[in-house]
Amino acid sequence: MGNPATPLGGRSPFDGRRRRRDSCDASRSSTPSVSSGRNPVSIAARAISSCFGSPEARSPSPTDDSEDFKAPYVTPSLSTQGSSHGSLQGSRRRSMGMHTDGSSHSRHQPGAMRLTITEIMMATKNFSPSLMIGQGGSGTVYKAQLADGTVVAVKRAKKNANNSRMDAEFQNEIQTLACIEHLNLVRLHGFLEHQDERLVVVEYVPNGTLREHLDCQRGKILELATRLEIAIDVAHAITYLHMYSDNPIIHRDIKSSNILLTDNLRAKVADFGFARLFMVESDATHVSTQVKGTAGYLDPEYLRTYQLTVKSDVYSFGVLLVELVSGRRPIEPRRELNERLTANWAMKKFMKGSGIQTLDPNLQPSLATNFVVEKILELALLCLAPTKKSRPSMRRCAEILWTVRKDYREILSSDLHFPPSGQRNH
Incomplete structure (x- = not known):
């Protein structure tokens, strides 16, 4: 019989206080809002045009922020210390960043x-x-x-x-x-x-992975509204890791097979084997490290420079957004050459004004669906920018998705109140 498992240590007071900051956001106003009313194709294309065209890329122009990111209900909680192999100092969690279910x-x-x-x-x-x-x-x-x-x-x-x-x-x-x-x-x-x-x-999360659901291995097809909620859940989780954990954490392996779903289709991010934690004292914004992650999700700047930053997770999140819209895997080797890299294929479609053609064939187009597809692909384009400085922070991604959800619900509500023209009384 083995010895009892050693717990992750007792708690010790956290002497230093991490100053409140968004380490991955150079300026919130520098990221254009998806709901800003400007031409989404021109805004997004300027952000990463060098990915698919000319190498000269211009930063998106400043616009006003949309609805601020807010936690719906939060409760502070004590974290534990690290293992005996590498102690992590514990502290009381910031209430703004700690989402709980009330229990x-x-x-x-x-x-x-x-x-x-x-x-x-x-x-x-x-x-x-x-x-x-x-x-x-x-x-x-x-x-x-x-x-x-x-x-x-x-x-x-x-x-x-x-x-x-x-x-x-x-x-x-x-x-x-x-x-x-x-x-x-x-x-x-x-x-x-x-x-x-x-x-x-x-x-234990009982309802399998997001990838299994997108592959229709779990029965019922995920509706677009559910996919939008999953994107918001994942954005909240990564925002927490980057901004509100005791030390900033880069997950490094954000992908659909690492997102587990509960019975009510809430998303939980899993598998932290590749995660990288920054010590507060170092105040580091990047670290040189061996490249780790999954093909199809890897930040090209990280691959080129070996400089890992929080924006590497943002890039992976952009790939995930394309997956949610299209249902396709990031790499589809059996498709035609121009469709094998799903994110590239989807972004080219979007920049030509044909984003709706990327919609998962299991979903039905509609006014509300078309709106969500365009807005999610616009955000994906920003996340997939070739350099970290052109990508939004995860907090900003969450803000944008909240606004998309709000507008989507308003469109659905108006559709319910106004039946199709052929069915209206004259």
């Missing part, structure tokens, strides 16, 4: 669960293939039920000769998960190191 006071703190290898083996039925719910480059995920009835997900790191990389990702994930808590982020329960086993126990 955070009754739950254990992240990472506080203590488990033994025997308990894990029993909960997973010796890692039974029948309980496997996911598999990736870094390990396999199992659904498990603990002795007290709690259903969790257990991520089991791969075992191979080169364990140094796996160990680094394991430590990275538990250290990151230990200092975050947000409604749209998968929550850490605990972890265990036993001989050559590296196990992370996290919240």
Whole structure:
């Protein structure tokens, strides 16, 4: 029998206070609003024209901000400290950045669960293939039920000769998960190191991945309104990581297969094995690091310079927005050559004024649908700018999506009040 899992440490007072700032936003007014009323094609095309045309790119012109990003309901919560391998100082979470479901006071703190290898083996039925719910480059995920009835997900790191990389990702994930808590982020329960086993126990999210839903592997097709809500959830989660966690965190692997959906189709961002955390004391805006991520989502500037910034997550989010609209994967090798890179194909369509042609064929066009498609693709174009300075912050992305949702609901409401002209009484 193994020793009980070591929790992620006790709490210690956080001596320094991180000054309030948006580290990834040079100026909020420098990012054009999707709902500004200007020609969206010309605004967005200027932002990243060098991606698909002339190398001379001009920054978008300043416009007024739209509706400010606000948390609907927030409650402060204590974070935990890091693992014994790399301590992270804990502090009381800023209330503005901590979204909760109203029950955070009754739950254990992240990472506080203590488990033994025997308990894990029993909960997973010796890692039974029948309980496997996911598999990736870094390990396999199992659904498990603990002795007290709690259903969790257990991520089991791969075992191979080169364990140094796996160990680094394991430590990275538990250290990151230990200092975050947000409604749209998968929550850490605990972890265990036993001989050559590296196990992370996290919240179980029952409704599969966003990619599975877009591939229609989960039954009902995701409606466009639901896709917009998912985009907003993910934007909130990444904004929290960049701005409101104890230290800024870059996820580095934002993609549809790392977004889990609850039974009511709320999104939760998962898999922090590649995440990079900036220490407050360094006040760093970028870091030189080995490129990590997933093909099709990788920031081209990061690939070229090895300089990782929060705007690398923004680029990946832009790819995700295109996925939500089109239903396609980022790379489609079986399609014609000009359609294989989905983001490039969609942006060219949008810049020619044919954005609606990128709509997932499972969705029906309408006045409201056409509006949302145009606005989401316009935002995607800004996120996919070739340089970080031309991309909006994630906070700004959230603000824009809130405005799109508001306008979309108004269009739907007006459609309900005014039936098609052929059905009106004359």
